[in-house]
Amino acid sequence: DAGVTQSPTHLIKTRGQQVTLRCSPISGHKSVSWYQQVLGQGPQFIFQYYEKEERGRGNFPDRFSARQFPNYSSELNVNALLLGDSALYLCASSWDRGNQPQHFGDGTRLSIL
Amino acid sequence: GIQVEQSPPDLILQEGANSTLRCNFSDSVNNLQWFHQNPWGQLINLFYIPSGTKQNGRLSATTVATERYSLLYISSSQTTDSGVYFCAVADLSSGSARQLTFGSGTQLTVLP
Numbered sequence: 001d002a003g004v005t006q007s008p009t010h011l012i013k014t015r016g017q018q019v020t021l022r023c024s025p026i027s028g029h030k031s032v033s034w035y036q037q038v039l040g041q042g043p044q045f046i047f048q049y050y051e052k053e054e055r056g057r058g059n060f061p062d063r064f065s066a067r068q069f070p071n072y073s074s075e076l077n078v079n080a081l082l083l084g085d086s087a088l089y090l091c092a093s094s095w096d097r098g099n100q101p102q103h104f105g106d107g108t109r110l111s112i113l
Numbered sequence: 114g115i116q117v118e119q120s121p122p123d124l125i126l127q128e129g130a131n132s133t134l135r136c137n138f139s140d141s142v143n144n145l146q147w148f149h150q151n152p153w154g155q156l157i158n159l160f161y162i163p164s165g166t167k168q169n170g171r172l173s174a175t176t177v178a179t180e181r182y183s184l185l186y187i188s189s190s191q192t193t194d195s196g197v198y199f200c201a202v203a204d205l206s207s208g209s210a211r212q213l214t215f216g217s218g219t220q221l222t223v224l225p
Contacts, residue, residue, distance in 0.1 A: 033211050042199055042215030043156070056212045088154055094211055099143045101161035102201075102213060107154055 002027070004093050004105035012111045013081050021076045021108045025093030031055075032074040033102065034066055037088040049074055086112045115140045115204040119216035126190050126223050134185040134219045136200030144203035144213065145176055147185050151196045159185070159198075190223045197221070 005024045013019050025032050031050040035043035048056035049068035068074045072093075078085055088109050092102040116139040126132055138145075147159040160167050160174040162183065167174055171190075176183040187194055197220050201213040 031211050033213075035213075037154075042201075042217050043213075045212050045214065048211050050211075058212075090156060092211075092213075099163060099203075100211075101144070101146055101158060102211060103158060104148075104156040107156075109154070 006105040010109045014113050018079045023091030024073045029093035031094045033092045034076045035090040081112050083112050117216035123220045131188045136183040138181050138202050141205045142202040143205050146201050148199045192223045195223045
């Protein structure tokens, strides 16, 4: 079975632009979470979606938004990009119920010039 | 929110040596995972271990939930074990096992 897939793998943007990152969960997984990993740090939780509803949000500004589609794939949008948004963006999926492990994709590396 | 501390921050070993990585957390958890992040940035699941002991080949992990710590053991280390090891937890108060808080990681370098 395919793992969590993310696209694109790399992206270069300039300050002020907007970006959309995409994630397809493992087949059968209904929960998708997004994380931001700045160089030299551990990943930080941004959003969790389950059944197309936001179930959790980390300490990120309103420039960050996300949604989940009926097929459980998800998009992360970031508006008005800042230099500090340069990071590896990771998507994770898990089964919908109970305490289950998170499975991560390979991430999208976003560079802001 | 929950605090996660990992030690040591850096570890350099000769190939074949054994090591123990530690993760302390400040509150009760309903999810604890160990990950290995390779030099290409891939985050690889090692263990899902909110309590108890598990083994997978040369790796094993133990979580003592009542004392709020977890240990990752690497035996007979190989150069391919190099990378950053992260502990991540989800605290009971968040109501979700899917909102992970990561530690700052242990950078492991295994020399040939």
